Amino acid sequence: MNIGFALCGSFCTYAQVFPVMEKLAENHNVIPIFSFAASTIDSRFGTAAEHLARAEKICGSAPLYTIEAAEPIGPKKLLDLLIIAPCTGNTLAKLAHSIADTPVTMAAKSHLRNGRPILVAVSTNDALAGAAENIGKLLARKHYYFVPFGQDDAGKKPTSMVANFDQIPAAMEAALEGWQLQPILA
Secondary structure, eight states: EEEEEOOOOGGGGGGHHHHHHHHHHHSSEEEEEOOOHHOHHHHHHBBBBHHHHHHHHHHHSSOOHHHHOOOGGTTTTTEEEEEEEEEHHHHHHHHHHTOOOOOHHHHHHHHHTTTEEEEEEEETTTTTTTHHHHHHHHSSSEEEEEEOEEESSSOTTTTEEEOOOGGHHHHHHHHHHHHHHHSSSS
């Protein structure tokens, strides 16, 4: 199976996300895709170059990190499934409004032309605020599925939610069969 694995700029989750990518790459062809932020920003969680190199080592191919590189995903039918993990509030908003101006959103737009599933693993500090509307729009849209998610620190960050990244494989199997893994809210 061919899986696109798109990373956005929620750098604090990479320690949880990369092991899942590694697990999937053991049995599937995984194509890494990086948002502009993920491919260019150095943070306290590592440099962009380190993250790109790690994804390339895991997947055996260089990450796609330009709009031009992501565009052929649909026309060439390159993917059976696209995973966006972590999916930031910024990317949620763009997906909900059909904006394709980053490598990740272009990958999604291009992939959707084939009627194949997109699995979203939310990681945003405003999931229960400004991003809630966009999560709702995508939940109601055909071909979008979510990795179960919940509040990550209700006391200090009352509107923040993050996916349970360990559930990506189960959510992926459900999405490929056309149903949403439950319960969606952990």
